[in-house]
Amino acid sequence: MTTAIRQNITKTVAQTGAQNNLTIDWVSDTRSMERAAGDGLLTLYRDVFAEAPYFETFTDDEVFGFFMTAVDQGGLVLTARDPNNEGRIGAFVSSIPLAAKESVASHVSDLLDTTRCAYFAEDGVAANLRRRGISGTMKKILIECNALAGFDNVLLRTSINSYPQISAVTKAGGRVISGLFQDVASPKQSGETAMDRRVFFLFNRQAAQQQTAIINRVTIAEIEGRNTAIIQDPVQATDRPSLAFRLRDTYAAIDRVVFNETQGMKANPSRVAFDAKMYVPA
Numbered sequence: 571m572t573t574a575i576r577q578n579i580t581k582t583v584a585q586t587g588a589q590n591n592l593t594i595d596w597v598s599d600t601r602s603m604e605r606a607a608g609d610g611l612l613t614l615y616r617d618v619f620a621e622a623p624y625f626e627t628f629t630d631d632e633v634f635g636f637f638m639t640a641v642d643q644g645g646l647v648l649t650a651r652d653p654n655n656e657g658r659i660g661a662f663v664s665s666i667p668l669a670a671k672e673s674v675a676s677h678v679s680d681l682l683d684t685t686r687c688a689y690f691a692e693d694g695v696a697a698n699l700r701r702r703g704i705s706g707t708m709k710k711i712l713i714e715c716n717a718l719a720g721f722d723n724v725l726l727r728t729s730i731n732s733y734p735q736i737s738a739v740t741k742a743g744g745r746v747i748s749g750l751f752q753d754v755a756s757p758k759q760s761g762e763t764a765m766d767r768r769v770f771f772l773f774n775r776q777a778a779q780q781q782t783a784i785i786n787r788v789t790i791a792e793i794e795g796r797n798t799a800i801i802q803d804p805v806q807a808t809d810r811p812s813l814a815f816r817l818r819d820t821y822a823a824i825d826r827v828v829f830n831e832t833q834g835m836k837a838n839p840s841r842v843a844f845d846a847k848m849y850v851p852a
């Protein structure tokens with residue numbers, strides 16, 4: 571990375587952070603990583619991924635290693651200070667060149683120029699700081715900094731069942747790569763390994779301009795064995811097919827969409843997976 575690019579990234583990180591009332595630090599070498607570790611990055615990472623649905627356990631050394639590997643691979647690691655306690659870190663994001671994530675790069679090489687694409691590797695916000703747009707701001711800065719470093723696109727992979735993250739990604743302007751999936755072996759709480767289906771989203775500089783619509787209330791429940799999205803908002807009959815298509819395209823775990831207002835779902839849902847506001851491409 572040239573000095574000019576480094577200066578541009580440093581400036582973007584500071585300016586965009588300040589515009590959003592956040593102090594963002596760029597972890598770019600061992601010294602800044604040691605400082606981030608001392609300010610709580612490792613504990614934060616461990617806490618975030620100890621939660622459902624991950625239930626993962628890491629040592630401090632492992633977490634230090636994850637971030638340092640990203641730095642050494644030419645990736646970007648950004649942290650945000652906790653606005654209530656500037657001495658502590660409250661959020662992180664990181665990306666690596668897609669080529670460094672071989673299992674994903676080979677999966678998408680027919681679709682993307684993998685040499686100009688980054689992989690969105692980590693995204694976490696302290697539990698007490700969520701739903702304030704912090705991850706949205708961090709995503710935006712990460713995408714802009716990648717563009718400055720020559721990575722026009724940033725690819726994010728997440729579980730088809732991660733409704734909150736898919737909603738957050740859509741809100742931030744990420745768009746699904748329709749029909750592209752990857753089945754990944756994932757450790758379960760029971761200690762067994764199960765296959766988890768992942769879906770891909772792409773961000774680029776245009777992400778901030780993407781039009782996004784809000785469904786104020788959508789319940790996703792298993793009804794008659796099918797993941798059913800029950801839309802509670804009033805939606806004009808003529809707009810329903812398009813909304814149903816966009817919803818299923820983005821949230822690939824949804825098998826069918828019904829509009830509760832007229833159809834009235836009588837069946838008892840056996841499992842409610844999501845019941846909240848949801849973002850969908852406009």
Ligand SMILES: CC(C)(COP(=O)(O)OP(=O)(O)OC[C@H]1O[C@@H](n2cnc3c(N)ncnc32)[C@H](O)[C@@H]1OP(=O)(O)O)[C@@H](O)C(=O)NCCC(=O)NCCS
Pocket residue numbers: 618693694695696699700701702703704705706707727728733734735737738739741846847848849
């Ligand atoms: C996913 C995560 C990073 C989002 O951080 P955040 O700072 O709360 O995100 P933002 O405030 O920018 O975006 C919030 C949007 O995400 C969605 N969202 C996040 N959590 C949600 C939840 N529990 N229920 C419903 N929607 C949720 C919503 O669309 C929300 O927009 P809204 O507040 O206008 O309704 C955070 O919840 C987290 O750290 N989770 C655990 C780690 C994780 O899952 N990382 C992603 C790995 S792929």
